[in-house]
Amino acid sequence: xxxxxxxxxxxxxxxxxxxxxxxxxxxxxxxxxxxxxxxxxxxxxxxxxxxxxxxxxxxxxxxxxxxxxxxxxxxxxxxxxxxxxxxxxxxxxxxxxxxxxxxxxxxxxxxxxxxxxxxxxxxxxxxxxxxxxxxxxxxxxxxxxxxxxxxxxxxxxxxxxxxxxxxxxxxxxxxxxxxxxxxxxxxxxxxxxxxxxxxxxxxxxxxxxxxxxxxxxxxxxxxxxxxxxxxxxx
Amino acid sequence: xxxxxxxxxxxxxxxxxxxxxxxxxxxxxxxxxxxxxxxxxxxxxxxxxxxxxxxxxxxxxxxxxxxxxxxxxxxxxxxxxxxxxxxxxxxxxxxxxxxxxxxxxxxxxxxxxxxxxxxxxxxxxxxxxxxxxxxxxxxxxxxxxxxxxxxxxxxxxxxxxxxxxxxxxxxxxxxxxxxxxxxxxxxxxxxxxxxxxxxxxxxxxxxxxxxxxxxxxxxxxxxxxxxxxxxxxxxx
Numbered sequence: 001x002x003x004x005x006x007x008x009x010x011x012x013x014x015x016x017x018x019x020x021x022x023x024x025x026x027x028x029x030x031x032x033x034x035x036x037x038x039x040x041x042x043x044x045x046x047x048x049x050x051x052x053x054x055x056x057x058x059x060x061x062x063x064x065x066x067x068x069x070x071x072x073x074x075x076x077x078x079x080x081x082x083x084x085x086x087x088x089x090x091x092x093x094x095x096x097x098x099x100x101x102x103x104x105x106x107x108x109x110x111x112x113x114x115x116x117x118x119x120x121x122x123x124x125x126x127x128x129x130x131x132x133x134x135x136x137x138x139x140x141x142x143x144x145x146x147x148x149x150x151x152x153x154x155x156x157x158x159x160x161x162x163x164x165x166x167x168x169x170x171x172x173x174x175x176x177x178x179x180x181x182x183x184x185x186x187x188x189x190x191x192x193x194x195x196x197x198x199x200x201x202x203x204x205x206x207x208x209x210x211x212x213x214x215x216x217x218x219x220x221x222x223x224x225x226x227x228x229x230x231x232x233x234x
Numbered sequence: 235x236x237x238x239x240x241x242x243x244x245x246x247x248x249x250x251x252x253x254x255x256x257x258x259x260x261x262x263x264x265x266x267x268x269x270x271x272x273x274x275x276x277x278x279x280x281x282x283x284x285x286x287x288x289x290x291x292x293x294x295x296x297x298x299x300x301x302x303x304x305x306x307x308x309x310x311x312x313x314x315x316x317x318x319x320x321x322x323x324x325x326x327x328x329x330x331x332x333x334x335x336x337x338x339x340x341x342x343x344x345x346x347x348x349x350x351x352x353x354x355x356x357x358x359x360x361x362x363x364x365x366x367x368x369x370x371x372x373x374x375x376x377x378x379x380x381x382x383x384x385x386x387x388x389x390x391x392x393x394x395x396x397x398x399x400x401x402x403x404x405x406x407x408x409x410x411x412x413x414x415x416x417x418x419x420x421x422x423x424x425x426x427x428x429x430x431x432x433x434x435x436x437x438x439x440x441x442x443x444x445x446x447x448x449x450x451x452x453x454x455x456x457x458x459x460x461x462x463x464x465x466x467x468x469x470x
Binding site: 060061062063064077078079080081085090096097098099100102103106107126131136138139140141142143144145146147149150176177178179180 | 261262263264265287311312313314321322325326332334335336337338339340341342344345356357358359360361362363364404405406407408409410411412413414441458459460461
């Protein structure tokens with residue numbers, strides 16, 4: 001990994017929820033029977049934490065509804081893969097289809113939820129998650145712009161700040177946009193935050209995290225909920 | 235008497251011409267028609283425009299075609315691959331043009347091209363750099379951008395089984411772009427593991443009807459890109 005750390009900037013990366021705990025927290029909020037598309041990376045972890053008794057149908061945009069977990073070693077098929085191009089399985093009741101049908105499901109509003117990573121989320125719901133705009137970068141977009149344009153709910157799961165301590169929740173995205181006003185909710189390592197008509201609204205704090213820490217780590221105003229149970233741990 | 239079967243990948247791509255637009259099936263390695271692509275490298279056509287979701291990996295298949303400098307332009311949603319330097323090197327040295335298209339827009343452009351629809355409006359990419367220069371229009375209070383349908387001179391795709399009329403079934407997520415590319419190409423060439431006689435396939439299970447397929451070639455044990463790359467194979 002080419003991870004860079006800053007010695008000077010105080011980091012929020014190691015407090016609050018771990019990646020798995022963020023995924024677990026998000027998984028509690030997915031309704032039974034939902035059709036769900038999980039992005040590559042942390043979003044994929046969500047599937048491991050869906051509460052018992054709920055049945056979700058996973059969509060992968062390369063043409064499968066009813067995606068199951070990774071195959072046993074040696075039992076995979078190079079032609080049964082997910083959007084991250086890793087081998088997966090097909091659950092009972094699965095269906096294969098071509099790419100135009102797959103994106104008709106996406107764009108046509110047939111999927112209930114998409115979980116994505118983010119470079120930046122603006123307080124009006126704008127999302128940047130496909131490019132840093134660097135001159136030497138190879139442009140690559142995949143299906144993110146279609147997903148955010150069409151899926152009913154868009155949840156972002158992300159570290160609250162970058163590895164150098166910059167807020168990822170901002171007034172306005174500086175990276176190239178993926179979509180305008182598309183994000184409904186953010187699950188970070190520090191908090192659960194709704195994107196409302198009035199901006200970012202705190203829903204829940206991660207254990208051991210206080211409101212001031214979240215405010216300082218957020219690059220736009222943070223509305224506080226009326227209820228007094230913020231800070232309670234589960 | 236209809237018989238679309240040809241004897242070899244070489245025969246299947248014999249008339250590809252310089253400057254042709256070719257749709258190449260596959261999402262990652264799933265559905266990538268490696269044997270047809272290698273036959274195209276041997277055939278020698280150059281100055282090609284390739285329409286494909288990705289740009290291959292290692293130095294086999296689509297990446298090998300690019301590496302042979304036969305491709306002037308790609309229309310693609312995700313040209314970056316962890317284990318290939320072919321596209322990045324060509325792109326940085328200005329030897330290849332890229333038309334970056336969101337994946338769903340790419341699929342719909344291909345579907346539209348094959349369905350006789352010259353253009354359509356989509357909500358994807360509105361307000362992003364990929365909407366620049368495109369016509370925007372509001373419908374029912376929401377903004378959309380216009381995208382053009384895509385057609386091709388050839389499609390190179392892969393299936394599991396076909397009959398000699400060109401009716402096809404696919405294998406799992408290898409189906410991806412193949413059915414719509416078959417519709418959008420003047421000459422759709424498909425490699426399948428098994429060719430059967432008409433009547434051998436249940437018409438209810440046919441995924442791509444034969445009207446969209448021009449040539450069928452049997453490749454009984456097709457290579458998988460990841461296995462070739464892992465084995466250190468390069469082509470030619």
